Amino acid sequence: MTFPRLFPGQVLIDDQIGHRVALSPGQSLTLGRAADFPLGLDDEFMHRQFLQVWDSDGTWMITNRGGRLSANIQPRAENSFSQSRLGPGASLPLPLGESAVVFATSVTTYELDFTVAATLRPPTGSCAVERIDGAPMTVGELILNDEQVDLLRALAAPLVRRPGTDLSEVPTVRDLEQTLGWSQKKVNTKIDYLSKALEGSGVTGFSARNGNAPTRRLALARYAQENYWSLRKQP
Template sequence: MDKMKRSTYLFVDDLVGNRVMVTQGHTVTLGRASEFRVGHDDPAMHRAFLHVWCDHGMWMIRNVGSFLSATIQPSLGGTAYSPVRLSPGVQWPLPAGVNSILFATKNMRYELEVTVVRPVQPVPRMDVPVAPLTTDTFSPNREQQQVLAALAAPLHRDPSASPRIAVPSVADLARQLGWGEKKTSQKIQHMAETLNELGVPEFQQGVNVPWRIVLARFAAENPQFYA
């Protein structure tokens, strides 16, 4: 049990009575003839469709089928994020919390839930240091994580897409998050300034690219900050 508390694991639930727990160091494949059976009586379902594994503490899902696609709808703490389309050959990091996975064949529609459980790290007690506190860390709060996830989503859906075209405008992002444009712009600006102060090269002054584009690229390459 102590080891379980220190490691990450996930549950796969087909919502019709079948559920399996997968621990770090193990994998599971979903499909008509895989370890976790999905659509066993549906000839249009891939024998092996979705493969799930853990890579250095980050749970990943990959579409190993040849023509079916899946849609992943992540949610964390009651907040729903942008859906992600998982086409054949595409892989995606599964964020902590409940992820609804939807897909369909010509015969049937399916829905699964994949719940990622991350360990809660205890905060060690320590004396207050005499020297100045270290400030060179980037620790986005919940709302900032929402912005990062929403900006990165289209680049994860299509890694070949041009960020200038795929990344939502401030107005679209605000509508998506249910915020005002001013608040959304302030969140983007604050994170860009923070990353600039931390010396992240992409955010140094003189970059002639809108901050939301730069931040979207950064978020797509660093899912650990919001997943």
């Protein structure tokens, strides 16, 4: 199988199943179930517009345009062990060289190969892509009510306030009772219901087989941290 030759400043995207494209500086591409680059065409939980790759004055950026799914960016350079989490609404620079972008719905796990070639000089120009399509709506879109937003933001607060904090700092049920002014029963009921709603929306990590109530609370805290800046109450 022949791969496109990369020139300085280009980025190659490969889905490992026969679909690949090379972008030049100034270009932009959307990836998803009904996007420029197809992902999960038979996966009803995949966002129609999930990721966008775009050029920002010589740096290739990736943006999560979805509302529920997150992705991991895993550099493949020798001696590189760091990875970055790309939550909904977030943007990150793609590392030079080879990397993998990994994400999952409740149907399957996806992995894309990215190769960013070093640029000789920063390109100029803007990039913007819009795509209008008639694809079916993504299954599992989640609309949070005000109390669910309050719960998620309370769970994520210490993780957002002190980046690098581990899950031991996640508020306990008693902490949440005091912060939110709810009863213990209400806190536990809200955690259980929201976990089930996220599972039904195709977000991984919330099925019953993944553990007990404390496990679900920690999973909700991690989800809330990744989505913190996109959590909004309904007008």
